[in-house]
Amino acid sequence: MRLFCDLHIHSCLSPCGDELMTPNNIAGMAMLKGLDAIAVADHNCARNLPALSKTCAAMGVLLLPAMELTTAEEAHLLSYFPTVEAALAFSEEIHAYLPPIQNRPEIFGPQQVLDEDDEQMGSEDLLLLNALSLSLDELVKRINERGGAAVPAHINRGNNGLLNVLGFLPPGLEIAAVEVTREIPCRADVSNLRVLHSSDAHYLENMLEREVSYEVAEKSVEALFEYIKRGAM
Ligand SMILES: [Zn+2]
Numbered sequence: 001m002r003l004f005c006d007l008h009i010h011s012c013l014s015p016c017g018d019e020l021m022t023p024n025n026i027a028g029m030a031m032l033k034g035l036d037a038i039a040v041a042d043h044n045c046a047r048n049l050p051a052l053s054k055t056c057a058a059m060g061v062l063l064l065p066a067m068e069l070t071t072a073e074e075a076h077l078l079s080y081f082p083t084v085e086a087a088l089a090f091s092e093e094i095h096a097y098l099p100p101i102q103n104r105p106e107i108f109g110p111q112q113v114l115d116e117d118d119e120q121m122g123s124e125d126l127l128l129l130n131a132l133s134l135s136l137d138e139l140v141k142r143i144n145e146r147g148g149a150a151v152p153a154h155i156n157r158g159n160n161g162l163l164n165v166l167g168f169l170p171p172g173l174e175i176a177a178v179e180v181t182r183e184i185p186c187r188a189d190v191s192n193l194r195v196l197h198s199s200d201a202h203y204l205e206n207m208l209e210r211e212v213s214y215e216v217a218e219k220s221v222e223a224l225f226e227y228i229k230r231g232a233m
Pocket residue numbers: 068076153154160
C-alpha cells in the first residue's frame with residue numbers, strides 16, 4: 001500500500017528547530033496534512049522520540065525513529081531504526097563522540113527534551129550541531145551493525161550534502177537509500193538506489209503535504225523501515 005510520508009523533520013531538540021516543533025504540534029500537523037508516517041530526525045540525538053512516539057500514536061500517524069548525524073567530514077547522514085529503543089541506544093552511543101562544547105541556548109536555541117504533554121523534561125547540554133568524531137564509513141558501519149538503515153541526507157543540497165562534501169557518492173558504502181532534495185538538480189546517478197524526498201522541516205509550515213509516497217507492504221513502522229532498508233539490495 002502507498003504511505004504518504006515526510007521522513008526528515010526536526011523537533012525543538014535540534015538547535016536550529018523552531019520552539020513550536022513540539023511532539024504534539026508535529027504529530028498534530030502531520031495528522032492535519034494527512035500524512036501516514038513521519039520521521040523526526042534531530043541532529044545527533046534521539047531524546048524527543050519517546051514523546052513523539054506517544055503523540056504520533058494518539059494522532060494515528062506512524063513514527064519512524066530517526067536521527068540526523070553529522071559525520072567527521074561534516075556530511076549529514078540520516079539513520080533510521082525499527083524501534084525507539086534502538087534509536088535511543090544509538091543516540092547514547094554516539095553522544096560520547098560529540099565534542100565537549102556546551103550549547104549556548106541564547107545563540108543556538110534551547111535544545112529542549114519534552115514529554116508527551118510538551119512539558120520540558122530537560123535539555124541537551126552539548127551543542128548538537130557539531131560533527132561527531134566518527135567518519136562516514138564508521139557511522140554507516142555502526143548503524144548497520146545496530147540494525148539501522150543509513151541514508152545520506154540531502155546529498156545534492158547545502159554544505160553538508162554528501163555530493164558537496166566529497167564530490168561523489170563513495171562506491172561500496174553500505175547505505176540503504178539516499179535523500180535527494182527535489183527542488184535542486186542532482187548530478188549523481190541515483191537510478192540504482194532507493195531515493196527518499198523529505199522536507200527537512202525546522203518549522204511546522206515547512207512539513208510536506210500529502211505529496212511524497214512510498215509503496216510498502218502494509219501500514220506499519222516495520223514495513224516502512226524494511227522498505228528503506230531493502231533499498232540497499
Ligand atoms: Zn542536514
